[in-house]
Amino acid sequence: MAYNSNTRRMTDTMAAFIGYTAKHLPDDVIDALSRLRAEEDDPLAMEIYELMFRNLELAAEKDRPTCQDTGVLQFWIKCGSAFPLMADVESILTDAVLTATRKTPLRCNVVETFDEYNTGTNTGTGAPTFWWDIIPGWDGCEIYTYMAGGGCSLPGHAMVLMPGQGYEEAVRFVMDRMTSYGLNACPPLFVGVGIGTSVETAALNAKKALLRPVGSHNENKLAARMETLLEDGINAIGFGPQGMGGKYSVIGVNVENTARHPATLGVAVTVGCWSHRRGRIVFDRDLGWEVTTHTGFSYTSCGNEASGAADESAGAAND
Numbered sequence: 001m002a003y004n005s006n007t008r009r010m011t012d013t014m015a016a017f018i019g020y021t022a023k024h025l026p027d028d029v030i031d032a033l034s035r036l037r038a039e040e041d042d043p044l045a046m047e048i049y050e051l052m053f054r055n056l057e058l059a060a061e062k063d064r065p066t067c068q069d070t071g072v073l074q075f076w077i078k079c080g081s082a083f084p085l086m087a088d089v090e091s092i093l094t095d096a097v098l099t100a101t102r103k104t105p106l107r108c109n110v111v112e113t114f115d116e117y118n119t120g121t122n123t124g125t126g127a128p129t130f131w132w133d134i135i136p137g138w139d140g141c142e143i144y145t146y147m148a149g150g151g152c153s154l155p156g157h158a159m160v161l162m163p164g165q166g167y168e169e170a171v172r173f174v175m176d177r178m179t180s181y182g183l184n185a186c187p188p189l190f191v192g193v194g195i196g197t198s199v200e201t202a203a204l205n206a207k208k209a210l211l212r213p214v215g216s217h218n219e220n221k222l223a224a225r226m227e228t229l230l231e232d233g234i235n236a237i238g239f240g241p242q243g244m245g246g247k248y249s250v251i252g253v254n255v256e257n258t259a260r261h262p263a264t265l266g267v268a269v270t271v272g273c274w275s276h277r278r279g280r281i282v283f284d285r286d287l288g289w290e291v292t293t294h295t296g297f298s299y300t301s302c303g304n305e306a307s308g309a310a311d312e313s314a315g316a317a318n319d
Ligand code: SF4
Pocket: 067, 068, 069, 070, 149, 150, 151, 152, 184, 185, 186, 273, 274, 275
């Protein structure tokens, strides 16, 4: 990518935003954790919620990530076909990850498969990960950032059911994963469930579900009913915060679905932990931006000239 003032500006903004999302949870997740804490009456669970909120305070105060595992960066990009930097978006985000890794700092988590070495940059073959939606005619670009940690990625699973097994079996599939691996993901969990034709469509729907706000509901009434039933069912496992027992196991359950082949029922589940680090930023064509997930984020781009990696102002903007 050839650097110019615009690519530089978007790179700096994204590096600052990635760093910020490592250190501050999204507003909806904090609200959900606050609600669970207020409703908890188990003494140990109450104590753990206190520690979680103390952890969040210290992360902000000391300008450090909320969890040592800052994950592997994933981006879901909804880009307008008329967005001026469309061709550069992947390079911009990769450079933003390099800068954020150094400035935030983020733990280096990217290991090249088969060769089994850590790249030390949080980038590598296919990392960070990009998923794209192209919006014809729009001149803006919406970017979801997500830090996929190890523990919270572990319960992820997808399979294709016989259609006769029905949605009841899809619920059993999700509950089996939760009872087997939910504990590994630092509860209370944010659970994304995807329904589609194949493992791929179901898995991408599950990831999309995790990007939706906590407390939102699927527009389809039956899917929304599944969200509520799964939430009740997983809460009944009684994980409590960090799996130490308590009233609630989940921050929420979101279901996303697409039409499917009549002979298959693809289902997938993916999980976010209590430290659910996803952010949403929307750029306009002039690179003005709006962040809807983190009210505290502020950043003024340095707007400096082209060439090289972003300068120190990106890191300083995280304050
Ligand atoms: S599951 Fe989440 S909170 Fe737990 S160690 Fe992993 S990233 Fe951190």
